[in-house]
Amino acid sequence: MIEDIEYNTERPILIIPEYGRHIQKMVGQVIAMDTREERNKYAKSIINVMGNLNPHLRDVPDFQHKLWDQLFIISDFQLDVDSPYPKPSREELSERPQPLAYPQNFPKYRFYGNNIKRMIDVAVSWEEGDKRDGLVLTIANHMKKSFLNWNKDTVEDDVIFKHLFELSDGKINLKNSDEDLSDSEDLLKNKKRYKKIVKPTRGRKRF
Secondary structure, eight states: GGGGGOOOTOOOOOSSSGHHHHHHHHHHHHHOOHHHHHHHHHHHHHHHHHHHGGGGTTTTTTTTHHHHHHHHHHTTTTOOOOOOOOOOOOHHHSSSSOOOOOOOOOSSSSGGGGHHHHHHHHHHHHHSHHHHHHHHHHHHHHHEEEEEEEEHHHOHHHHHOOOOOOOTTTTTOOEEEEEEEEHHHHHHHHHHHOOOOOOOOOOOOOO
């Protein structure tokens, strides 16, 4: 009996550990089958078992395609069955993905964020009129709120107008306008405040 004991160090490495060793053993048995008809039959049964292990993904698009790909991966691409999807190759699995182009923006006033710059660019592209003026005023108020979140103090509207002028490359100029932004106190009041909830310990000591 001692000779029949298997240790994990002596077993083959699990290719996809999420499915466990039993699935991998069943795949190995299907690989060893002689007839293609038998292999196709038992491969579909294994696919059903793999699907039952992840019932929450049954409605996900291409879920069956993913299961068949994983079946071939578990078999180390040695399984010869008729798949309803193109069989993946070892080269495709080992191929490194193309690096994603990540926008590198280094704004002068980082506390405003990149979204503010995008909104300003949209406002600049609009035609002159009440719609654009409303958007510009909304952007300016949001800039003031972002400034207060960073500085946690008061800020004059002239400072916001100056920053807006710089970020728009001089295309939006509110320096000499009569527009008044929201008061700093009102913007600070609207900030969400989180209070730490301390539950009573009823006099018990915790060690």
